[in-house]
Amino acid sequence: MYDHQRIETKWQKEWRDSHLYRVGEDQTKPKYYILDMFPYPSGTGLHVGHPKGYIATDIFARLKMMQGFNVLHPIGFDAFGLPAENYALQNKMHPKTATDANIVTYKRQLEILGFTYDWEREINTTDPEYYKWTQWAFLKMFEAGLVFESYEPINWCSSCKTGLANEDLEDGKCERCGTLIEQKPMRQWVIKITDYADRLLNDLDKLPDWEESIKEMQRNWIGKSEGAEINFSVKDSELKIKVFTTRVDTIFGCTYVVLAPENKLVEEFKTKITNWSQVAEYIAAVKNKTNLERTDLNKDKTGVKLEGLKVINPFNGTEVDVFIADYVLNSYGTGAVMAVPAHDERDFEFAKKYNIEIKFVIESKEKKGFIYSVPNGFSKELARHAELNDKIILHGQEGFLIDSGEFTGLDSASARTKMVEWLKKNNCGNGKINYKLQDWVFSRQRYWGEPIPIIHCNKCGAVPVPYEQLPLTLPDVKSYEPSGTGESPLATISDWVNTTCPKCGGPAKRETNTMPQWAGSSWYYLRYIDPKNNEALVNKQKEKYWSPVDFYVGGAEHATRHLIYARFWHKFLFDIGVVNYEEPFQKLKAVGLIIGEDGRKMSKRWGNVINPDEVVAKYGADALRLYEMFMSPFSDASAWNTNGLIGVRKFLDRVYNISVSEEIDSPAVVNVLHKTIKKVADDILDFKFNTAVSAMMILVNTVYEQGGKMNKANYALLLQILAPFAPHLTEELWANIGAKGSIFATIYPAYNPELMKDSMVTVVVSVNGKVRANLNLPAGISEEAAMTVALENDIIKKWLDGKTIIKKIFVPDKLINIVIK
RNA sequence: GCCGCGAUGGCGGAAUUGGUAGACGCGCUGGACUUAAAAUCCAGUUCUAGCGAUAGAGUGAGGGUUCGAUUCCCUCUCGCGGCACCA
Numbered sequence: 001m002y003d004h005q006r007i008e009t010k011w012q013k014e015w016r017d018s019h020l021y022r023v024g025e026d027q028t029k030p031k032y033y034i035l036d037m038f039p040y041p042s043g044t045g046l047h048v049g050h051p052k053g054y055i056a057t058d059i060f061a062r063l064k065m066m067q068g069f070n071v072l073h074p075i076g077f078d079a080f081g082l083p084a085e086n087y088a089l090q091n092k093m094h095p096k097t098a099t100d101a102n103i104v105t106y107k108r109q110l111e112i113l114g115f116t117y118d119w120e121r122e123i124n125t126t127d128p129e130y131y132k133w134t135q136w137a138f139l140k141m142f143e144a145g146l147v148f149e150s151y152e153p154i155n156w157c158s159s160c161k162t163g164l165a166n167e168d169l170e171d172g173k174c175e176r177c178g179t180l181i182e183q184k185p186m187r188q189w190v191i192k193i194t195d196y197a198d199r200l201l202n203d204l205d206k207l208p209d210w211e212e213s214i215k216e217m218q219r220n221w222i223g224k225s226e227g228a229e230i231n232f233s234v235k236d237s238e239l240k241i242k243v244f245t246t247r248v249d250t251i252f253g254c255t256y257v258v259l260a261p262e263n264k265l266v267e268e269f270k271t272k273i274t275n276w277s278q279v280a281e282y283i284a285a286v287k288n289k290t291n292l293e294r295t296d297l298n299k300d301k302t303g304v305k306l307e308g309l310k311v312i313n314p315f316n317g318t319e320v321d322v323f324i325a326d327y328v329l330n331s332y333g334t335g336a337v338m339a340v341p342a343h344d345e346r347d348f349e350f351a352k353k354y355n356i357e358i359k360f361v362i363e364s365k366e367k368k369g370f371i372y373s374v375p376n377g378f379s380k381e382l383a384r385h386a387e388l389n390d391k392i393i394l395h396g397q398e399g400f401l402i403d404s405g406e407f408t409g410l411d412s413a414s415a416r417t418k419m420v421e422w423l424k425k426n427n428c429g430n431g432k433i434n435y436k437l438q439d440w441v442f443s444r445q446r447y448w449g450e451p452i453p454i455i456h457c458n459k460c461g462a463v464p465v466p467y468e469q470l471p472l473t474l475p476d477v478k479s480y481e482p483s484g485t486g487e488s489p490l491a492t493i494s495d496w497v498n499t500t501c502p503k504c505g506g507p508a509k510r511e512t513n514t515m516p517q518w519a520g521s522s523w524y525y526l527r528y529i530d531p532k533n534n535e536a537l538v539n540k541q542k543e544k545y546w547s548p549v550d551f552y553v554g555g556a557e558h559a560t561r562h563l564i565y566a567r568f569w570h571k572f573l574f575d576i577g578v579v580n581y582e583e584p585f586q587k588l589k590a591v592g593l594i595i596g597e598d599g600r601k602m603s604k605r606w607g608n609v610i611n612p613d614e615v616v617a618k619y620g621a622d623a624l625r626l627y628e629m630f631m632s633p634f635s636d637a638s639a640w641n642t643n644g645l646i647g648v649r650k651f652l653d654r655v656y657n658i659s660v661s662e663e664i665d666s667p668a669v670v671n672v673l674h675k676t677i678k679k680v681a682d683d684i685l686d687f688k689f690n691t692a693v694s695a696m697m698i699l700v701n702t703v704y705e706q707g708g709k710m711n712k713a714n715y716a717l718l719l720q721i722l723a724p725f726a727p728h729l730t731e732e733l734w735a736n737i738g739a740k741g742s743i744f745a746t747i748y749p750a751y752n753p754e755l756m757k758d759s760m761v762t763v764v765v766s767v768n769g770k771v772r773a774n775l776n777l778p779a780g781i782s783e784e785a786a787m788t789v790a791l792e793n794d795i796i797k798k799w800l801d802g803k804t805i806i807k808k809i810f811v812p813d814k815l816i817n818i819v820i821k
Numbered sequence: 822g823c824c825g826c827g828a829u830g831g832c833g834g835a836a837u838u839g840g841u842a843g844a845c846g847c848g849c850u851g852g853a854c855u856u857a858a859a860a861u862c863c864a865g866u867u868c869u870a871g872c873g874a875u876a877g878a879g880u881g882a883g884g885g886u887u888c889g890a891u892u893c894c895c896u897c898u899c900g901c902g903g904c905a906c907c908a
Contacts, residue, residue, distance in 0.1 A: 213826065216904095220823090220903060244907090294906090333907070336908095556903095639833080690834075694834090697845055766888090769889045
C-alpha cells in the first residue's frame with residue numbers, strides 16, 4: 001500500500017510552486033481549449049458525482065499536453081442567482097458572504113483532486129470586474145434593439161417572489177423550489193432571443209460533434225413550425241381575426257374559430273357580443289387557473305361561444321361562429337385558431353361537446369374515395385353524426401383534398417403551397433413560421449444578481465447607463481429579502497435608485513431588477529481566455545488564438561437552458577464582432593450522473609451522499625479519479641460502489657509494487673504493453689475511459705503473470721500512460737525510477753506497431769456456425785494451410801464424419817466455418 | 822400523444838465494416854500464507870445435465886436476412902430522458 005496522503009500533498013504543492021499548469025498564447029504549439037461547465041457553489045459542498053466531468057476533462061487535458069498541445073483547461077464559479085440567495089436567506093447570511101465561503105470550500109475540494117487548472121485564470125460571475133462585461137453585453141443588445149420592456153403576464157413564482165423565463169420552469173413549477181407558477185402581468189425586461197431562433201436551430205447542423213440527444217432537445221425546445229396566417233374578417237365590421245395554422249389544406253373543413261380567452265381582440269368585440277357577462281365570467285375563471293390546471297390534457301375542453309359574432313372563411317365565404325376556449329394559448333401563434341374538427345383531435349373533442357358541425361375535407365391516401373382521415377378519438381357515434389359510417393377509419397391526417405373548391409384533388413403538401421399563394425394574392429394572409437421558443441424574460445425581482453444598467457427618465461424614457469460608468473455595482477442593502485411586490489430589494493435604497501438622466505441630466509431612477517442566473521454563464525468561457533482585461537470583454541488576438549472551445553463537457557440538464565442562452569449570446573457577440581466564430585462549443589459531451597449506493601439520487605434527504613474529502617483521505621485522489629472513470633461509460637448514470645473503488649485502488653497498489661529492473665521483459669509483456677499504449681490514448685480521446693482503465697489492468701495482470709517485474713524503460717511507458725488518470729502516484733514513481741522533471745513535461749509514448757503484432761493467433765473452427773475447436777496457428781496463415789489443419793483436427797473430423805461439406809468459409813486469422821449437410 | 826435513447830451473468834459493464842458473447846472490476850467459492858484475522862497471492866465462477874471429457878441452452882419477446890446476428894431489417898414489450906391542448 002502506497003502512502004497516498006503523503007504523495008498527493010507533495011505533488012500538489014510541487015505543481016503549484018512550479019506553475020506547471022500556467023498557459024499563455026504559445027504560437028509554437030497547436031492550442032486545445034477543453035472546458036467544464038463551471039460549478040455553482042452551493043452550501044453543501046461537492047459530492048463525488050460533481051467532479052466526474054472534471055476528472056474526465058483533466059485526463060483529456062493531460063493527455064493533450066503530453067501530445068504537444070497548448071491546453072487551456074480553466075475553472076471558475078457561477079455564483080449569482082436564486083439558489084445562492086435562497087441559501088443565504090435560510091442561513092441568515094449576506095449572499096456575498098455565503099457565496100465567498102462556498103467558493104472557498106469548492107476550491108479546496110477541487111484542489112485535492114489534483115486538477116490541471118491554471119488558477120490565475122479563475123473567474124467569478126459575481127465579481128464586478130467580471131459582471132461589468134455581462135452588463136456591457138446587455139447594453140450592446142439594448143443598442144441593437146434586442147432588449148425591450150414588456151408588461152405582458154409572465155411566469156411568477158410566489159415562493160421565490162420573482163418572474164421567471166420559460167426555461168426556468170419544470171412541469172409548470174418553479175425549477176428551484178417546485179412552487180406552482182402563476183401568470184402575473186408585470187413590467188419586465190425581455191431579450192428577443194426569438195430573433196435568433198432560426199439560426200439557433202439551423203446551426204445545430206454545423207455541430208456534428210455534439211451529442212444528438214442534446215441537439216434534439218434544443219430542436220424540440222425551439223419548436224419551429226411552418227404554416228400560414230390567415231385573416232378571417234368579422235361580419236359587419238372592419239375587424240379581423242388572424243389565425244395561425246400548419247394545416248391550411250384543411251381550411252374548407254373549418255367550422256368555427258377559437259380565440260384564447262386572454263386575446264386582446266375579445267375586448268374589442270365587446271360591443272358586438274350579446275352574451276358578454278357569460279364571456280367575462282369565463283375569462284375570469286380561466287385567469288384563476290394555474291398553468292398546470294390549464295394544460296392538463298385529461299380535463300374536458302371548455303369554452304364559450306361569442307354570441308352575435310360571425311367570421312368569414314376567406315376561401316369559401318362561409319360564415320362560422322367564434323368561441324373563446326382555454327385550449328388555445330395566447331402565447332403561441334396569434335392566440336387564435338381556425339378549428340377543423342374533422343382533422344384535429346382537439347377541435348374534434350370540442351366540437352363534439354358543443355355539437356358543432358364536422359366537415360371532412362381530407363381523403364385517405366391509401367384508399368382513395370373511401371376512407372377519410374380523422375382525429376384519434378373518433379367514435380362510431382361521430383360517424384353517424386357525420387353520416388359517413390364505414391368510410392371512416394383512424395389514422396394520420398395527410399391525404400388528398402375533397403370538397404375544397406379549386407383545390408380539390410390536390411395532395412395536402414402541394415395544396416398548402418398553392419393556398420399560401422392564394423392568400424398572398426388575395427391579400428388575406430401569408431406563409432408564417434412560428435416557434436415555441438419564447439423571448440427571454442430577463443429581469444428578476446431579487447437582490448443577488450447583476451444590476452440591469454438602465455435608468456428610467458420621465459422625459460427620455462429608458463436610458464442605458466453610459467459604458468464608462470460600468471460596472472454598475474450591486475449596492476449593499478440592509479434587507480435583501482424579496483419584497484414580492486414586483487420590485488427588487490434594490491428599490492429600497494433611495495440614494496442608489498435616485499440618480500440623474502445621462503441624456504438630459506434631469507432627475508431619474510435606476511432600474512432595480514437584476515439579471516437572471518443564466519446571464520453570467522452565457523459567456524464565461526470567453527473570459528477565461530483573457531480574465532483580467534479592463535479594456536474589452538476579451539482581447540481580439542487572444543480570442544482568435546483560443547476560440548472556439550474545442551470540447552465542452554457538462555450535464556445534459558443544461559440542454560435547453562444554459563446551452564441555448566450561451567449559443568444565443570455568442571451569436572450576438574459574433575454579430576457585433578467580439579468573437580470570430582458563430583458557435584461557441586465545437587464538441588459537446590454529456591456527463592452521466594453518479595447516483596447513491598442505494599440507487600437513488602445522492603441527496604442529504606436519503607443520507608446516501610458520498611463526500612469526496614473522505615474518499616480522498618481514505619483511498620486517495622488517484623483512486624477516486626480512476627474509479628469514476630472505470631465505473632461505467634462516461635455518459636451513463638451509474639451507482640456508487642465503494643468496493644469498486646477499492647478494486648481500482650488495488651490496481652494502483654499493484655502498479656506501485658511492480659519490481660523494476662534492467663532485465664528484459666518477456667515478449668508477452670512487451671506485446672500487451674504496446675497494444676495498451678495505443679488503446680489507452682485512443683480511448684481517452686474517445687472518452688471511453690472505462691475500457692482504457694480495463695486495458696491498463698490487463699497489462700498489469702500480464703506483468704504479474706510473468707513474475708511481477710518489469711524492465712525500467714517499459715515501466716516508464718506504463719507510468720506515462722497511467723499518468724493522466726493517476727497524476728500523483730505516477731509523478732512519484734517517475735521520480736523514484738530516477739527520471740528527470742515532471743512526467744507531464746514528457747512526450748506521450750508512441751507504440752511500436754511491430755511489437756504489437758501477434759505471431760500466433762487463435763483460429764476458431766465452427767461447423768454449421770457452432771464453434772467446435774480452437775486452433776493455435778501462425779498469424780497470416782493462408783486459407784489452404786489453415787483449412788488443412790482444421791480438416792485434420794480430431795474433433796472436427798468427428799463432426800464431419802458421414803456428412804457432405806457444402807461450403808467452407810475462411811476469415812483470415814479469425815475463423816473457419818464449415819457448412820455440412 | 823410526439824421525438825430520442827436503451828434492455829447482455831448475482832452486480833457495474835466489455836465485444837461494430839456481422840466472425841470464440843460475458844474482457845476488466847465487484848461479489849461469491851476454494852486454496853496458499855497466518856496462532857487467528859486483515860492484507861496479499863493463486864485457482865474457479867453465464868445457466869442446465871455430468872465425476873469428467875463433453876453436450877445442450879443463452880445477449881428483453883417473436884419473426885426475417887445470412888455459412889454465421891448482441892451487431893442488420895420488421896413487429897412487439899418494458900425502462901429512461903426530452904417535449905407536450907404549440908393549432
